[in-house]
Amino acid sequence: MPTRRRALLVNLILLLAAALSIVLALGAGSLKVAPGDVIAALAGEGDGMAAEVVRNLRLPRALAAFACGGLLALAGTLMQVLLRNPLADPYVLGVSGGAAVGALLAMLFSLPLLLMHGGAFAGALCAVLLVFGLARGDGSWTQTRLLLTGVIVAAGAAAVVALILSVAPEQKLRGMLFWLMGDLSHAATPWPALIVLALGLAAALPMARDLNLLARGDLVAKSFGVGVGKLRGAIYVLASLLTAIAVTTAGSIGFIGLIVPHLVRLAAGNDQRLLLPAATLAGGALLVCADTLARTAVAPQQLPVGVLTALLGVPVFLYLLSRQPDMGKT
Amino acid sequence: MSEIRLDVEGLAVEIGGQTLVRDLGFRLAAGERLAVLGRNGAGKTTLLHSLAGLRAPSAGRIALCGDALPGLTPTQIAQRRGLLLQHQLDAFPASVLETALIGRHPWLGRWQWESRADEALAREALRAVGLDAFALRDVHTLSGGERQRLAIATLLTQAPQLALLDEPLSHLDLNHQVAVLDLFSRQVREAGLAVVMVLHDINLALRHADRALLLFGDGRHVIGPVAEVMQAELLSQLYGHPLRELADGERRYLVPG
Numbered sequence: 001m002p003t004r005r006r007a008l009l010v011n012l013i014l015l016l017a018a019a020l021s022i023v024l025a026l027g028a029g030s031l032k033v034a035p036g037d038v039i040a041a042l043a044g045e046g047d048g049m050a051a052e053v054v055r056n057l058r059l060p061r062a063l064a065a066f067a068c069g070g071l072l073a074l075a076g077t078l079m080q081v082l083l084r085n086p087l088a089d090p091y092v093l094g095v096s097g098g099a100a101v102g103a104l105l106a107m108l109f110s111l112p113l114l115l116m117h118g119g120a121f122a123g124a125l126c127a128v129l130l131v132f133g134l135a136r137g138d139g140s141w142t143q144t145r146l147l148l149t150g151v152i153v154a155a156g157a158a159a160v161v162a163l164i165l166s167v168a169p170e171q172k173l174r175g176m177l178f179w180l181m182g183d184l185s186h187a188a189t190p191w192p193a194l195i196v197l198a199l200g201l202a203a204a205l206p207m208a209r210d211l212n213l214l215a216r217g218d219l220v221a222k223s224f225g226v227g228v229g230k231l232r233g234a235i236y237v238l239a240s241l242l243t244a245i246a247v248t249t250a251g252s253i254g255f256i257g258l259i260v261p262h263l264v265r266l267a268a269g270n271d272q273r274l275l276l277p278a279a280t281l282a283g284g285a286l287l288v289c290a291d292t293l294a295r296t297a298v299a300p301q302q303l304p305v306g307v308l309t310a311l312l313g314v315p316v317f318l319y320l321l322s323r324q325p326d327m328g329k330t
Numbered sequence: 331m332s333e334i335r336l337d338v339e340g341l342a343v344e345i346g347g348q349t350l351v352r353d354l355g356f357r358l359a360a361g362e363r364l365a366v367l368g369r370n371g372a373g374k375t376t377l378l379h380s381l382a383g384l385r386a387p388s389a390g391r392i393a394l395c396g397d398a399l400p401g402l403t404p405t406q407i408a409q410r411r412g413l414l415l416q417h418q419l420d421a422f423p424a425s426v427l428e429t430a431l432i433g434r435h436p437w438l439g440r441w442q443w444e445s446r447a448d449e450a451l452a453r454e455a456l457r458a459v460g461l462d463a464f465a466l467r468d469v470h471t472l473s474g475g476e477r478q479r480l481a482i483a484t485l486l487t488q489a490p491q492l493a494l495l496d497e498p499l500s501h502l503d504l505n506h507q508v509a510v511l512d513l514f515s516r517q518v519r520e521a522g523l524a525v526v527m528v529l530h531d532i533n534l535a536l537r538h539a540d541r542a543l544l545l546f547g548d549g550r551h552v553i554g555p556v557a558e559v560m561q562a563e564l565l566s567q568l569y570g571h572p573l574r575e576l577a578d579g580e581r582r583y584l585v586p587g
Contacts (some may be wrong), residue, residue: 004443059490084421205439217419222384225408270422
């Protein structure tokens, strides 16, 4: 039985977990800072080097990680409902492919960082518009058509990315590969991503119960009075926009958008009213942890965070799947 | 109980440019059961979806509980009529109780959650179809017939005034076929539900419907009380297969000849 109390409880726990992950991230690194000092630094007290590092270096990066993780998990949850396919992730419709083409072109021509972000966002939007326009072509707007169009556009983008990589000079290849695997060290400021995340969640939550029905099929949703056409258009645009912002901030970080919705679903059920905020918080917390590991595990060498998300996410996911819990327990 | 739940006038239904039903008109009052019969592809499901307001008819007018369909919002429509779909599909895991509770969707405000009363209604519906012990089971663990009964429980939880049933007996074993028809007959008698049901079993239709609508698939149709319409000759034409009538006291049976 889904109840509001349970949803609030689960999300409160995840909120605490997210806060804890950020405090840990701010303390970890070549310069270790105790949790008490981290909180003091955040409160504006203390102005030693530790406080500077926490406030100016680690906080923006941790917030960016949280925002990107949240964006990807929320977008993944929406895409899985939109395509009614548990294998869908934020990138399945080619958003990250478009962004990669834009970002890598900017890198190829040695454009400044700002233009790289601009290129990524423009590429993502181009892919979104292309898929939207082509899939709507005959007005049928079925999810098979949408999925096929998206997958084909993504494949096209992947080919262009491979082309760029093959003609790029050697000293640029490393940066390009890191971008493709997802890397938060380019994240300039966390605020656009955080604001879009808050707005996106606020836009998705009122649709949550409608999404519960949409997940059971278009006809079912229609028969219970859900305006399916408008709803699907809205979540497509929303999920694409969230993904575009995440990819622009940190490159295409894999697995978060696919695995986090499933993790939360396995643990807490598929009620979107609980799942949407819970996946957002869990995705954010997970990416903060992964990014902290990525920059501390083999310091001073930094690993691309996308590698860590996969290495962390895959075993956890396989474990949960093999446990086969009683998923009807609510 | 003579209020009109469904009022159809000059209705035409076509699919892919082919007219399946032409100039159909009838009124269905509270407490009435209409069986829809016809061959595969005769337009039974398409007609039912048109009556449910899911697809616009190519001509004609449909009024639901006194109001013309285009004037009602999707939510208002879903509060008045329930539609049992031919196929149930579950992409994601969900419990049986949660699935029955989606019937409350049209009755809840945007931020409202299911209340104790809603849960009681869903549990009552599950009891009515014999699934009360399964409330916490995952829908993926149900058999085809159990899944079908769950869909019926969801419709009962929705508590509509008009039930549009697309093959309500599919996947059901014999005792559940009769139990489901008895269940709806009881709702019809006691709660004044009106029922339109697509059936394939002629003899169950004879016993559990008041009127029958025969769709020939080329625009022609016949509608009338079952005793008049469901005759061997007409049904032989309908199915393109000879049928003959057997009598057992008062009861008539139509069997393939």
